[in-house]
Amino acid sequence: MIYDTIAAVTTAPGKAAVGIVRLSGPDAFSIADQIFSGKSGVSVFDQRNYALAYGRAVDGGRTVDEVLLLKMQSPRSFTGEDVAEIQAHGGSVVLNRILRAAIKKGARLAEPGEFSKRAFIHGKMDLVQAEAMADLIQADHELLAETAADQMSGALTDIVEAMADKLLDWTAMLEASIDYPEEELENQENDQWREGLLAMCSEMDGLLLSLDRGKIIRQGLRVVLAGKPNVGKSSIMNALLDEERAIVTHIPGTTRDTLEESVLIEGAPIVLVDTAGLGETEDPVERIGIERARRAMEGADLVLYVLEVNKEIDREILGEIKALDPDKTVILLNKMDLKPELEWERTLCYLTWGWDQLRVSALKGEGLDRVARCLRDRFLAGTQNENGPACLINARHGAALAKAKEALVHALAALDGGIPLDMISIDLRQAWMSLGEMTGSVSDEDIIDRIFSKFCLGK
Numbered sequence: 001m002i003y004d005t006i007a008a009v010t011t012a013p014g015k016a017a018v019g020i021v022r023l024s025g026p027d028a029f030s031i032a033d034q035i036f037s038g039k040s041g042v043s044v045f046d047q048r049n050y051a052l053a054y055g056r057a058v059d060g061g062r063t064v065d066e067v068l069l070l071k072m073q074s075p076r077s078f079t080g081e082d083v084a085e086i087q088a089h090g091g092s093v094v095l096n097r098i099l100r101a102a103i104k105k106g107a108r109l110a111e112p113g114e115f116s117k118r119a120f121i122h123g124k125m126d127l128v129q130a131e132a133m134a135d136l137i138q139a140d141h142e143l144l145a146e147t148a149a150d151q152m153s154g155a156l157t158d159i160v161e162a163m164a165d166k167l168l169d170w171t172a173m174l175e176a177s178i179d180y181p182e183e184e185l186e187n188q189e190n191d192q193w194r195e196g197l198l199a200m201c202s203e204m205d206g207l208l209l210s211l212d213r214g215k216i217i218r219q220g221l222r223v224v225l226a227g228k229p230n231v232g233k234s235s236i237m238n239a240l241l242d243e244e245r246a247i248v249t250h251i252p253g254t255t256r257d258t259l260e261e262s263v264l265i266e267g268a269p270i271v272l273v274d275t276a277g278l279g280e281t282e283d284p285v286e287r288i289g290i291e292r293a294r295r296a297m298e299g300a301d302l303v304l305y306v307l308e309v310n311k312e313i314d315r316e317i318l319g320e321i322k323a324l325d326p327d328k329t330v331i332l333l334n335k336m337d338l339k340p341e342l343e344w345e346r347t348l349c350y351l352t353w354g355w356d357q358l359r360v361s362a363l364k365g366e367g368l369d370r371v372a373r374c375l376r377d378r379f380l381a382g383t384q385n386e387n388g389p390a391c392l393i394n395a396r397h398g399a400a401l402a403k404a405k406e407a408l409v410h411a412l413a414a415l416d417g418g419i420p421l422d423m424i425s426i427d428l429r430q431a432w433m434s435l436g437e438m439t440g441s442v443s444d445e446d447i448i449d450r451i452f453s454k455f456c457l458g459k
């Protein structure tokens with residue numbers, strides 16, 4: 001297949017010291033040569049590979065900017081094609097003029113993700129690596145950037161490819177037993193097959209388990225503030241966000257819905273969710289709010305259950321606390337500035353024993369540093385690596401891997417059911433195909449197009 005030459009501004013819009021226009025395709029050098037006039041007089045064709053040439057970007061005889069031109073010859077470039085990159089001053093007018101000049105000379109404006117798609121087509125990276133690269137660009141905190149960078153370098157691809165290779169070998173062995181039954185390949189002990197399949201299933205399980213971790217890495221730790229109306233949930237959320245976003249009021253029950261804010265706390269991405277106060281109510285709108293609050297608590301990675309130190313804990317609250325998972329709950333004793341009586345404090349401690357507790361005063365801003373540290377620690381604990389270096393941060397990868405595992409489970413059942421080994425090769429082939437969908441080696445074109453179209457323009 002012959003590709004045309006595409007061009008785009010690859011740097012972010014806005015004003016910057018430097019901006020880049022990239023050309024990729026068979027005419028990249030000839031187009032670059034027509035819009036670039038090198039100071040040394042050397043044409044782009046004669047310019048050394050990977051060397052920068054200084055000169056002017058020109059359009060219709062007029063100088064657009066003083067620029068540097070980087071030449072990268074196929075196949076050793078990002079896309080695997082001939083690539084010319086013009087580094088100009090980073091103003092949109094300058095960059096767009098250079099881009100227009102390139103288009104006038106025969107380049108086509110690249111679609112979003114088209115450079116990356118060509119890199120994929122030319123075998124420079126697989127889908128897992130391409131998607132990781134997009135995640136790396138979008139990453140807003142370090143752990144996501146690190147995980148994405150590992151996957152971009154092939155950490156996950158290597159694991160998946162090793163599994164796919166093994167599946168292919170197994171399928172070949174089984175299929176050979178159909179073609180050459182006299183070779184008696186079926187004499188491979190069933191137990192041996194079972195062992196191999198189980199080992200691969202458990203490897204896949206390890207990766208699938210990492211999806212929860214990956215979700216926290218990608219989306220941040222989901223922290224829900226819960227408790228009765230007026231205990232200070234909004235005040236705590238505001239204090240943590242350091243800005244007055246939620247309505248802070250002393251009229252009970254005004255936060256009727258949930259309110260979400262994403263924030264980096266001590267470098268950890270946290271999604272704070274303020275909920276309607278829990279409690280009995282006749283008001284239908286409030287009841288909806290409470291229902292949503294309960295749902296938010298169920299979906300939380302951590303519940304910050306807020307109590308007022310100067311209020312009695314009634315049976316309802318106690319029941320509520322006891323129903324929560326202690327591993328996913330921290331009790332915040334708020335309004336410490338109101339100085340609870342010692343006796344009362346003892347009772348409170350006794351009643352909520354077994355749950356992590358932190359004492360705060362949202363009003364005075366006391367104890368919030370400990371809450372912030374606790375959230376960061378919980379984020380780190382939630383993302384800790386227990387199953388080796390790989391971690392799935394992409395739901396599409398999870399779905400493909402789950403499908404592969406399902407096929408292996410089917411193969412195991414067939415094995416136990418005494419179905420002939422050669423029949424099992426169909427399941428193994430299915431598992432291999434699912435892994436291929438993950439890496440893109442057997443993906444259909446629509447899926448590939450859909451993935452790359454979500455990339456940024458110029459990537």
Ligand code: GDP
Pocket residue numbers: 228229230231232233234235236247248249250252253254255277334335336337338360361362363364
């Ligand atoms: P929510 O309904 O749980 O979200 O509670 P709010 O954050 O709206 O607070 C209810 C009332 O308690 C407001 O009048 C706040 O000013 C007050 N409040 C919140 N935190 C504290 C605190 O630490 N100490 C004191 N004394 N009052 C607080």
